[in-house]
Amino acid sequence: xxxxxxxxxxxxxxxxxxxxxxxxxxxxxxxxxxxxxxxxxxxxxxxxxxxxxxxxxxxxxxxxxxxxxxxxxxxxxxxxxxxxxxxxxxxxxxxxxxxxxxxxxxxxxxxxxxxxxxxxxxxxxxxxxxxxxxxxxxxxxxxxxxxxxxxxxxxxxxxxxxxx
Amino acid sequence: xxxxxxxxxxxxxxxxxxxxxxxxxxxxxxxxxxxxxxxxxxxxxxxxxxxxxxxxxxxxxxxxxxxxxxxxxxxxxxxxxxxxxxxxxxxxxxxxxxxxxxxxxxxxxxxxxxxxxxxxxxxxxxxxxxxxxxxxxxxxxxxxxxxxxxxxxxxxxxxxxxxxxxxxxxxxxxxxxxxxxxxxxxxxxxxxxxxxxxxxxxxxxxxxxxxxxxxxxxxxxxxxxxxxxxxxxxxxxxxxxxxxxxxxxxxxxxxxxxxxxxxxxxxxxxxxxxxxxxxxxxxxxxxxxxxxxxxxxxxxxxxxxxxxxxxxxxxxxxxxxxxxxxxxxxxxxxxxxxxxxxxxxxxxxxxxxxxxxxxxxxxxxxxxxxxxxxxxxxxxxxxxxxxxxxxxxxxxxxxxxxxxxxxxxxxxxxxxxxxxxxxxxxxxxxxxxxxxxxxxxxxxxxxxxxxxxxxxxxxxxxxxxxxxxxxxxxxxxxxxxxxxxxxxxxxxxxxxxxx
Numbered sequence: 001x002x003x004x005x006x007x008x009x010x011x012x013x014x015x016x017x018x019x020x021x022x023x024x025x026x027x028x029x030x031x032x033x034x035x036x037x038x039x040x041x042x043x044x045x046x047x048x049x050x051x052x053x054x055x056x057x058x059x060x061x062x063x064x065x066x067x068x069x070x071x072x073x074x075x076x077x078x079x080x081x082x083x084x085x086x087x088x089x090x091x092x093x094x095x096x097x098x099x100x101x102x103x104x105x106x107x108x109x110x111x112x113x114x115x116x117x118x119x120x121x122x123x124x125x126x127x128x129x130x131x132x133x134x135x136x137x138x139x140x141x142x143x144x145x146x147x148x149x150x151x152x153x154x155x156x157x158x159x160x161x162x163x164x
Numbered sequence: 165x166x167x168x169x170x171x172x173x174x175x176x177x178x179x180x181x182x183x184x185x186x187x188x189x190x191x192x193x194x195x196x197x198x199x200x201x202x203x204x205x206x207x208x209x210x211x212x213x214x215x216x217x218x219x220x221x222x223x224x225x226x227x228x229x230x231x232x233x234x235x236x237x238x239x240x241x242x243x244x245x246x247x248x249x250x251x252x253x254x255x256x257x258x259x260x261x262x263x264x265x266x267x268x269x270x271x272x273x274x275x276x277x278x279x280x281x282x283x284x285x286x287x288x289x290x291x292x293x294x295x296x297x298x299x300x301x302x303x304x305x306x307x308x309x310x311x312x313x314x315x316x317x318x319x320x321x322x323x324x325x326x327x328x329x330x331x332x333x334x335x336x337x338x339x340x341x342x343x344x345x346x347x348x349x350x351x352x353x354x355x356x357x358x359x360x361x362x363x364x365x366x367x368x369x370x371x372x373x374x375x376x377x378x379x380x381x382x383x384x385x386x387x388x389x390x391x392x393x394x395x396x397x398x399x400x401x402x403x404x405x406x407x408x409x410x411x412x413x414x415x416x417x418x419x420x421x422x423x424x425x426x427x428x429x430x431x432x433x434x435x436x437x438x439x440x441x442x443x444x445x446x447x448x449x450x451x452x453x454x455x456x457x458x459x460x461x462x463x464x465x466x467x468x469x470x471x472x473x474x475x476x477x478x479x480x481x482x483x484x485x486x487x488x489x490x491x492x493x494x495x496x497x498x499x500x501x502x503x504x505x506x507x508x509x510x511x512x513x514x515x516x517x518x519x520x521x522x523x524x525x526x527x528x529x530x531x532x533x534x535x536x537x538x539x540x541x542x543x544x545x546x547x548x549x550x551x552x553x554x555x556x557x558x559x560x561x562x563x564x565x566x567x568x569x570x571x572x573x574x575x576x577x578x579x580x581x582x583x584x585x586x587x588x589x590x591x592x593x594x595x596x597x598x599x600x601x602x603x604x605x606x607x608x609x610x611x612x613x614x615x616x617x618x619x620x621x622x623x624x625x626x627x628x629x630x631x632x633x634x635x636x637x638x639x640x641x642x643x644x645x646x647x648x649x650x651x652x653x654x655x656x657x658x659x660x661x662x663x
Contacts, residue, residue: 016594023335030342030357037349037356045620048349048356051612055341062335069329079593084388091387092586095380095561099582103575107566115558123554137559141566144196151570 008082013070015079020066027059090122106156108138108164171293174521177222178529186219186227187526191534194234195541199241209235209496213503221504222519226526228500229480233285233527233534236476240277240469241538244270246560248379252370252606253436253472255599256444258378260457260464267460271404272411275539276462277469279412280419282535284470287423288430288477289527292484308617309628313638314429315611316629317645318438319600321445324648328597336591337600343368344608351616363576370605371571376581377598379564381588383557388589405539408462415466418447422467426474436475437606441599443471477527484512484520 034049034056041047080088098114116134119125142164145151155164177183209228216224239254244261257277264273323333346357347367358364412419422443429439447467448457457464483494506512512520568581591598622628630636644651 015590019590019594019596020335023339026339026342030345033357033359037354041624042352044352046616046624048352048354051615052342052345052357055338055345059335059338059342062331062338065331066329066335069331080388087387087390088384088589091384091557091561092582095582095585098561099565099575099578102565102569102578107562107569111562111565115562118558118561119554123552125554133555133559137562141562145566145570152573153566153569154575 009078009080009085012077012079013074016070017067020063020070024060024063024067027056027063030056030059094118102154104156106159107153108142109156109158111138111141170517170521171525173518174523174525175529177518177522178226178525183223183226183522183526184529184533186223187230187530187533188537190227190230191234191237191530191537194231194236194534195238195241195538196234197231198235198238209500213496213500216500221501221506222522224504225497225500225519225523226530228497229523229526230530230534232476232497233530234537236285236473237278237281237534237538240281241274244273244277244465246379246556247382248560248564249374252374252602253440253468253476255374255378255437255602256440256468256472257465259444259468259599260459260461263458263460264462264465269460271401272408272462273465275405275408276412276465278535278538279409280422280466280469281473282531283419284423284426284473284475285477285531286528287470288427288474289524289531291427291478292481292527293524307635308614308621309631309635310638312611312614312618313629313635313642315438315607315614317638317642318429318442318607319604319611320642320646321442322600322603324645328595330649332594332596333600336596336598337604340373340601340604341608341612343373344605345612350609350613363574366572368580368605369571369577370602372568372577372580373584373605374602375564375568376584377588377591377602379560380582380585381592381598383560384585384589385592386553386557411462412466415463418451418463418467419470421446421450422470423474426471426476427478429471430475430478431481436472436479437603439475440468440472441603444468480527484523 030052034053037049037052038047039049039053041050094114094117098110101110112134115137116130119130119133120127141153145153146164178187209231213228216227219227239249240257240261242248243254243257244265247258247262249255249258261273261277264270319337322337323330342357344367346364347355348365349356355365425443425446426436426439429442430436444457444464444467447463448454451457451461451463453461453463479494480497483498506516506519564581565578568577569575571577588598591601618628619625622631628635629639
């Protein structure tokens, strides 16, 4: 099923550096937020930002060490081939659309379309199998979660029309 | 001797036909809850609590505790088959359980996990029966400094014993602490790190992080390698079960050690999650096959499962004898007791003998029933493995979304889950361990609270963590664990220099 096209791709070193710098930036945001919350002693002892401030400092310090180690240990390897990354994006993008659609369509309609798309496009299944799973799963989900465990799930116009 | 007589009376109560029925029902519901990602033991018990209002208190608590055992057993199933830990204490089970499933040894891994869970829980129940009053009075002496020392030990063992680079482990762990700190500060009631975003007021729930980092992240990794599902076909039948059982006595030492770690961590408020990680780490250090841990070693399944279940069961001890719940699920059970008008604490043993001993007896029987139910249902779990990935993947993604949504009934959590999923993929590819991150999200609040309370008591002096023999010993053990690799390296250099 995989369509690994070519052996080129982003280098491991550059992606690792990017992730490490992202983590360091997160650490800086934590430090900034902690300072705003107060990092010294108040009437009730250490203030709200006291603990996360040191956590932020540790994130930045550990990231500095990780940048140093990444620069030292460059093996010239590839993080992943472009074809592999395309495969990953073929799940991330539709899942993001699915997640974005949830508040508007409700979980059942969105799940049906998502499962159908996944099975038909990536799995190349026949329409009958696709329909059985895509409709069956939300029905089972409804029975287990909403009926059995009484966990309300997000609903949209179709569920309202059906009176669920 | 009086305890023994009470226990037999308890068995008579638990063995009534109605109670046996609720026991089996509870186990089955619990396993379903454990298998569904995002619906953990505490949530499941909370959701099903209203079902038990019409029952007598003893039957009700038997059913709820059996849901708990079932959820504990069920958590291992998704960890091993799909690398999705349903509960934080199942995270360590994925390290070796999932590689075993990928090698076609899912049957062995599941049998080992279920049996170890049973052994751990049984050990803890025997402990509860025999030494309850003594141990409970000891745990009563724990102040904030001792609590923090236990957390410190758990986190340090991670850095020192992890196979990932220590600075990556520290970075991942601190990200977890930072995420745990977001939202309302429990001590001062002040908001922090929310940056004006109202959705962040409640902070980050570890379940959302777990579902994203492990569930979604793993699907993305599998997609990268093509659509083949790496679980493979598993031969699971009575022969596999018996074969695995024959192998298991060889790990008696690991098992016993994990039981002791589990009971200790369960009674002290550290809980099942650090117990499972600590037990796994120590087993990895001490085992002859330690080097192959993480590649599908059955001992790597035995150690965390035994400890987690010993801890999960032992956590009920302080709840029953002191009224202090040792775990979130124990806290929900405590809520149930209060609803029925029972006041947990030492007086419960005097005033409600039948109830207490009926519950303790049901712990023995419930775990036995649980083992039988999950083992006989193993072929059903095996069938899940044979479904092609292009069907399983969207179903898991939808279940993850439902799980993430149902934690706080918030679609923002589903978005967060996806963000954590992409992070999980990147982190795993870049060698950042995910387990310490999750553990820090789970325990961050409690560790911070203990830390700040200790400092408050000592006017800011860190000497409070070495102020008595108990806290000092735990802290020193933590420091040894933290610098374990450096100490080992120094020792081998010293030997090489003197040789």
